[in-house]
Amino acid sequence: MTTIAKAPPSTRVRQRRTPMTWVRGGGLSNLVFLLPLLFIFGAFSWWPIVQAVVMSFQKTNLVTPALFVGWDNFARVLHDPLFFTAIKNTGYFALLALIFGYPVPLVVAVLMSEVRKWKGIFSALAYLPVVVPPVVAVLLWKFFYDASPTGVFNVVLSWFGIGPQPWIQSAASAMPSLVLEATWAAAGGTIIIYLAALTGVAPELYDAAEVDGASIWRKIWHVTLPQLRGVLLVTLILQIIGTSQVFLEPFLFTGGGPANSTVTILQLIYRYAFQNSLGGNYGAATALSIMLAVFLAVLSWVYFKATKAWSTN
């Protein structure tokens, strides 16, 4: 009888989960440690994300009560003639950034990984532009892009017998100029990422290739690049995601001009919400940002599918 009586209390205690047992079990201290995260993410990440989705279906200007309007905001954005200009410009920026900025860091990193002496100086020099605050970089380059014959870049071009260029003053050359600066500012980070990946390539693979009599070019083509393909895909997707949200360069260099040739999607969102003389059109701004987010989510999904397919092969 006594042996049986001993067993029930312990099970009874486990069943009765009072606040005190929760505290003694560490539940309270767990919560205390999670509190900063829950509060900050709740108020400044999760809640705004929910709000963004809700607001994209509302007509709201903070003065009159919000009104649900269905897909009106999306329709409004789609009928804005600037919408397609912005998509075209952002796509153009992303494409140029790929052409300028994608191969250069790879070539530089592969060359740098072969450096025997003063490797640190190479990487420090490559990374230096990344450290310059982006606003300072843009304002500095804006001065460099001075279209007069005494502009910094035009003086340099004159040494090679090339006449002064209009740079950001003309609709044709404005976007490439923006991309040139953006590439300068971002390449260092990508170079360092590639360098880190290059140190991860097992030397055995090169040894094995040498046994087969591979030249340097063949080693790069058949060993280095295949080993880097994961990182190459990551930087590709990251670059597209980054360039789809380009704002600083067009905003500070040209303000979207000349002739709307550098208006990007993010700038359009900014204009809807904060540069509207009729009061912020928050519905249209969030609708457009949701559309951009969906596009980027699809991109990330494709990226995950692709990496999965690559890794199983």
Next chain:
Amino acid sequence: MTSIETRPTDDAEETPLPVVDPRGSSPLTVVSPRPTRKRRAAKESEDRGVASPADWRRKSVRVPLGTSQIVLLALLVVAGLGPILWLAKSAITPTQDTLRTPIALFPHGVDWANLATAWSTVHIDVQFVNTLWVALGSWLLQVLVAATGGYALSVLKPRYASIVNGLVLGTLFVPAVVLLVPLYLTILHPPLIGTSLINTFWAVWLPAGANAFNILLVKRFFDNLPREIFEAARTDGAGAFRLFWSIVLPMSRPILGVVSVFAIINAWKDYLWPLLVLRDPAVQPLSVRLPTLQRAIELDVYLAALAISTIIPIILFLVFQRLFLRSAGLGGAVKG
């Protein structure tokens, strides 16, 4: 092949288990154990890349490869250092010289007064101090949220930890632009507080704390710490707070160093968000103020202001170079 002898050390360096100096004496140690500088230098001379030591002895390889590296170094100096040196030069050059002969080196002498004018007459000092405040507060909040959150999610692991973790990681897939308008409205009419946070530093600090990337970094680091240490401490009677303060926090110095670099640099770089929420020049950081100065002040003073804004990040980079570069490499590794 001499390189074969070094294999064991190579393998040791690539083991994913991060063994951390418990005293955290070297803030430069990030994630994986590193050989000391001397051993590194010795190892690197035997280390190899695409070109083997045998390749390097061959003239047909050495000459073009060496030449291309020298060309690369020259290009890196021009592209990486050039604009910064030009800015440093122009900051102390009279306006007319910079306009007429932008490349010439001090044709009419040096004008040190530019720096003083930018600092005290244009009052860049106000925005400079504001930038420090923005960076300091964002840094404190990010380290607090990342350290406590990472600890709770990785070590304490309450039953709902996986849900919270999923919600945090989910925000990585939401581009920042989606938050722009609703976050602005939240700052304009914050819940519970009642007064607008516009034109206060809290408007920048609080959203900066919600950085999922930090949580991911710190949680992964904690996940890789040996569990035996925690078990031993618990057996010795250490509670959750004691464990955090005396064991986990000292051990997590390396990863908190990485978080700190990201936090301070991002605070220094940020433009769009402070532009929206800090409208009053008295609280604006440098990045927001500089574009508006452009038309208001003379060119030489303006360039001096740009130079002053660049000094701190460059000094930080030069001092903590290895930490910066490792953080940058880590960024790619984690994002992958």
